[in-house]
Structures are given as structure tokens and as C-alpha cells.
Amino acid sequence: xxxxxxxxxxxxxxxxxALPLTGQAQQVNAGYDLLQTQAGTTFMTxxxxxxxxxxxxxxxxxxxxxxxxxxxxxxxLQNATPASPTVNIQLDALQLESTAPxxxxxxxxxxxxxxxxxxxxxxxxxxxxxxxxxxxxxxxxDVHVGSLNGPVVAASDLVLQNSGTPWxxxxxxxAVLIDTINNDLNTKDNANDFWPGSTFTEQHPGGGSQHTVxxxxxxxxxxxxxxxxxxxxxxxxxxxRLAVSRG
Numbered sequence: 722x723x724x725x726x727x728x729x730x731x732x733x734x735x736x737x738x739a740l741p742l743t744g745q746a747q748q749v750n751a752g753y754d755l756l757q758t759q760a761g762t763t764f765m766t767x768x769x770x771x772x773x774x775x776x777x778x779x780x781x782x783x784x785x786x787x788x789x790x791x792x793x794x795x796x797x798l799q800n801a802t803p804a805s806p807t808v809n810i811q812l813d814a815l816q817l818e819s820t821a822p823x824x825x826x827x828x829x830x831x832x833x834x835x836x837x838x839x840x841x842x843x844x845x846x847x848x849x850x851x852x853x854x855x856x857x858x859x860x861x862x863d864v865h866v867g868s869l870n871g872p873v874v875a876a877s878d879l880v881l882q883n884s885g886t887p888w889x890x891x892x893x894x895x896a897v898l899i900d901t902i903n904n905d906l907n908t909k910d911n912a913n914d915f916w917p918g919s920t921f922t923e924q925h926p927g928g929g930s931q932h933t934v935x936x937x938x939x940x941x942x943x944x945x946x947x948x949x950x951x952x953x954x955x956x957x958x959x960x961x962r963l964a965v966s967r968g
Contacts, residue, residue: 746890749801749847750906750913751808753779755897756793756934758817759920764834764862766929767823772816772833772869773940779902789897791937792816795858797915801847812841812858816869827866827874835869837861837876847888847915855884858923879925881932887918895938 758771771792778785788794794814801808817834825832843858857880864875890911898904907913920935 746852746912747803747849748913749797749890749915751797751799752906752915753797753813753899753902754795754915754917755788755791755899755903755937756795756917757790757937758792759933759935761922761933762817762931764817764930764932765825767825767832768820769817769834770820772818774814774816777814779899783899783902786899787897788899789937789939791897793932793934795856797845800913801845803849806848807844807846810843810845810856810858812836812843812860815841815860815862818869825864825866825874827872830866832874833865833867833869833871834862835865837863837878839878841878843880852888852918853885854888854917855882855886856923857882879930881923881925881930883921883923886921889916889918890914892916893936896936897939 757773758769760770762769762771771790773790773792774788774794776785777788777791777794792815794812796811796813797808798811799805799808813836815834815836819832822829822831824830839861841858841860841862843856845854845856847854859878859880861878862876863873864877865871866874890913892898892904892911892914893916896903896916901908903916904914905911906915916936917934920933922931922933924931
């Protein structure tokens, strides 16, 4: 079942429970990180932004579901524990677009980045003591001109790395939650879940390219709180009218 957290209550729950539950985490289960590209992302020295996937097919009982504003998906392939904190990871999805027309060999245009069929793999080490993680991915990508499906004008790979990024087993407010994918990975609670604690940047050691990401959110989250408040106001109005009529 897919669930999307969009209410202000989730923010209160995150603040109240994050620290105690994070301290108890002794295993991070295999699963997926649904990420959204942030400002500051550059490939080949040019600025890029994310192109939302819309939906993604995870296979199995989950199948094809909405993933909100996700444009990047990283899969953790094994469980991590204090005794075995390093796991294999794979970049399953990546969609980027240049923020302005540029020229990467096929004239001035918008250029797009997608993954090649060659797997983009690496490793992640999860620290259970200070609750940080380090990762490295070798990203194999194609550069398209004009659209995500436009002609491929370049193909390359680069290593992206991050270190010392905080993590928690509690989802941030308004995150896209998909059971057994990134939420309730043990099928009962969030004790073995994994969430980056903030926006973080994966950098190419040689410079020129970096990918800044944060947890993906539901695109309608900004509209949900006003609707909730309007509903509550409506209920109060009805209650007050009933009280007057009964008086």
C-alpha cells in the first residue's frame, strides 16, 4: 500500500519521536531512497535540475506506484548492522535537465541526463554510533538533446561520493512513504528504516560535477495543510451552530 504523509501532524510526530527511535536503531533493512534533486547540482560544470519520474515500477506486490517528486532512486541491496555496516547500493533511476539552454555538442538547447543500461553501482557505510553515512556510486549516464528521449549526444560515467551525512529511521514531514520500499521495511514499524537527515551533496572527486539531493516529497503537500485547516474550521462552525440551536 502506498501512503503519502502530508499533514502537519507528521511534523510534530517527527520532532517528538526522531531522537529516541534513532538511538534504538540496530539494523537498517535493504530498501530504497527516493530522492529529489536540489539547487546546486552540476554535471560537466553546468547547472541541472531534477525531472520527476511520476511513477516507478518496483516490481513484486508493490508494482508501479506514484513516487511524488522523486527524480533519483538509490537501492540498498543488503541489510546493514553495526557488525556489517557496509552494503552494496545501486542507482536505479536518474532524470535531470539543464536549468537553461547550453551546448554540449549538438547546438544550444536543453540537455537531459538519464542512466545507461550499464548498472551504476557502489557502496554505502552506515554508522550506528554517530548516525552518519558515507557512500560512493559510479554513475553511468547518457546525455540527450531536447528531451529525455532525445538523441544521445554523449555517454560517460563519473564517481559521486558523500561522507558524514546524518541519517534517521524516522521519515521527515511530507515525505513520500511506500510500505516495504522506504517505509516500515520490516513490515511492522520504522525501527529498521533509513532516511537521510538533511539535504546532502554527492561530489565528484575531480570537481565539475555534484548532485545535491533531499528526500522526495508529495507534490500536493503544500496544498494539504490549508485544506485540513479549512475542514477543521467547517467542523467548528457546524458544532457551534448545533450548540446555538440546542440552547
